[in-house]
Amino acid sequence: MPDDDLLQRLRCFHSDAFPLYREQFQSLVDEGQHPTTLFIGCSDSRLVPYLLTGAGPGELFLVRNVGAFVPPYDGSQGHHGTAAAIEFAVLS
Known part of the structure; x- marks a missing residue:
């Protein structure tokens, strides 16, 4: 495009x-935002979560990466973007 x-x-x-x-x-x-749904999806440009679900602004909290990968739990102090996003979605 x-x-x-x-x-x-x-x-x-x-x-x-x-x-x-x-x-x-x-x-x-x-x-502030208080989304009701955590959507974990692939970062593929053909996937458009708001079109697929009919959700409006503020309804979805999105985590997108290649393959919609959710790494296993790791309690270390490393950088864990997906885990941080899941924690935010659950606590908000």
Whole structure:
């Protein structure tokens, strides 16, 4: 997809779609996010969680990586992005 096309669609979102969701986005800013569903999916560009589920802004907390991989638990102090995302989703 050419960059110009992507930028044009972003402009259309701001002018056409964003106004429809303005109050919902403002609520997410004011009250913070409290998604009801953790969605672990592949980072494949053909997978679009919001289209697949019909979810709206603030409903899904997304973890996306190659192969939708969830590593086994490791109690070390290393960097564990997927574990941190799961912890946030459960605690929020």
